Amino acid sequence: MFVFLQIVWSFPxxxxxxxxxxxxxxxLIAATGLIDLDILDGVFGxxxxxxxxxxxxxxxxxxxxxxxxxxxxxxxxxxxVFTALVFxxxxxxxxxxxxxxxxxxxxxxxxxxxxATMAGALIASVFLSGIALRPLRRFFAQLKPLPARPLLxxxxxxxxxxxxxxxxxxxxxxxxxGLILQVRDDVADRFKRGDRVVLIEYFAEQNAYRVIGEDExxxx
Numbered sequence: 001m002f003v004f005l006q007i008v009w010s011f012p013x014x015x016x017x018x019x020x021x022x023x024x025x026x027x028l029i030a031a032t033g034l035i036d037l038d039i040l041d042g043v044f045g046x047x048x049x050x051x052x053x054x055x056x057x058x059x060x061x062x063x064x065x066x067x068x069x070x071x072x073x074x075x076x077x078x079x080x081v082f083t084a085l086v087f088x089x090x091x092x093x094x095x096x097x098x099x100x101x102x103x104x105x106x107x108x109x110x111x112x113x114x115x116a117t118m119a120g121a122l123i124a125s126v127f128l129s130g131i132a133l134r135p136l137r138r139f140f141a142q143l144k145p146l147p148a149r150p151l152l153x154x155x156x157x158x159x160x161x162x163x164x165x166x167x168x169x170x171x172x173x174x175x176x177x178g179l180i181l182q183v184r185d186d187v188a189d190r191f192k193r194g195d196r197v198v199l200i201e202y203f204a205e206q207n208a209y210r211v212i213g214e215d216e217x218x219x220x
Contacts, residue, residue: 016089163189182206199211
């Protein structure tokens, strides 16, 4: 255990160890529904259009979408891709340190080869991520939301701790496994987990729905 911790918190592994901590923290928060699975897609401008393009031939794609298409990862959320990149980079640098780097004489040699190891691990992790995640494209394609109009007026159950104008999630029964949707409410903290709400408006730019309470929707 001592050797493991020593390697984890030594250069170059420590760089990816810190990133791994960030990744784990993200997934813990995402599990509560407070942040979206595709949060990075929005940051890099990969929205519904990018997702549709992922199913095509990739012509005219730029930015992040193009490289993802070339790796066969189009349609997979960037958070999942980033998680795989960090994991494989950490894994490769850990064993490079364990098997080779820690046995080298002199700090300068360890530092130089450590930098080279980081670069090599990043490059290798790109291809390993492509191999590992490519089979999941069909799974994530099935998670794409249905067109907004048929869902308006549907009953949903809040699954996040609260619903605000910027975050919240709810589940909708569709006769199958159910849909997990992002929902919004102008009145902060009016709804909590387990409350019944109705989808009344779709925000395409956020891929989210405005909701009101079931009682309010049904009227007096």
